[in-house]
Amino acid sequence: MAEVRFGKALNQALSDAMAADERVFVIGEDVGAAGGSFKVTRDLMAAYPGRVLDAPIAEASIVGIAVGAALTGMRPVAEIMFMDFVTLSMDMLVNQAAKARSMFGGQGSVPMVLRTPHGGGLNAGPQHSQCLEAWLAHVPGLKVVCPATPADAYALLRAAIEDPDPVIVVENKALYAMKGDLAETPEPVEIGRGCIVREGRDATIVAYGATVGLATAAAATLAGDGIEAEVVDLRSIQPWDEALVLESLSRTHNLVVAHEAVEAFGVGAEIAARMADVGFDELDGPIVRVGAPFAPSPFGRTLEAAYRPDAARIAAAVRRSLS
Secondary structure (H helix, E strand, O other): OEEEEHHHHHHHHHHHHHHHOOOEEEEEOOOOOOOOOOOOOOOHHHHOOOOEEEOOOOHHHHHHHHHHHHHOOOEEEEEOOOHHHHHHHHHHHHHHHOOHHHHOOOOOOOOOEEEEEEOOOOOOOOOOOOOOHHHHHOOOOOEEEOOOOHHHHHHHHHHHHHOOOOEEEEEEHHHOOOEEEEOOOOOOOOOOOOEEEEOOOOEEEEEOOOHHHHHHHHHHHHHOOOOOEEEEEOOEEEOOOHHHHHHHHHHHOOEEEEEEEEOOOOHHHHHHHHHHHHOHHHOOOOOEEEEEOOOOOOOOHHHHHHHOOOHHHHHHHHHHHHO
């Protein structure tokens, strides 16, 4: 067991996948000599000559190349430098990668991965801080995962590369420097399976990515007041572990869903609606969502801090659900 940073765990996952399968290659802006904007692909170009490709600033072309290569049997890992710029590749993702299996009668698959960082915390402004995972989770044919720990970053990226269909791996920028344990032989994680990171009896907090840490901190604060909150890490947004959330709700009877993305029309809305349907009889209070306000992310440090959800807001949401 070694302690590694989140970004290093992703780097190790890419390296191990490339060593295990010569069909795996990496393509994106500055992923080669520069090692990526957040250094996730550092040293891979030297270790795997010809398989780490620096691309021009043309996101539609990067993803288009990945889709085409995947259709021919390769396993590309495309990097979009900031999730905000996934907008430029939506046709390739939504109309090509996601639809190929259906359009070819199940005979053609697109085993590609798109890695991209989302979220704020760097004061990068409204065009470099967005969380757009709900857009992609809304598209049939795409899978979306968002790890919260170095171990899950490794395991989910490996699972994504091995998956026969297109997978979006969303990485929160605030987590790249996070340290955590990574086993010498990491345990695999199935796409679509969440986990309980903190047990509780009074309320369930569902989160993913960097918000899992905030939810855990909120639960610790609540424990000081005698409120024991259970924290569920979704890990996978599409498909999501409905059974695990319902199981937790059946124990706690109160539900809060938290994410950094804007609250309106988000992942939390889907989970809340589904639990209000299949879990209605388990609910003792209102389902409460926590997310960013419906506005572009501000640039200023204090404004961005107020804009992004924090542990205090999550704790307040739990108290509201119990009132």
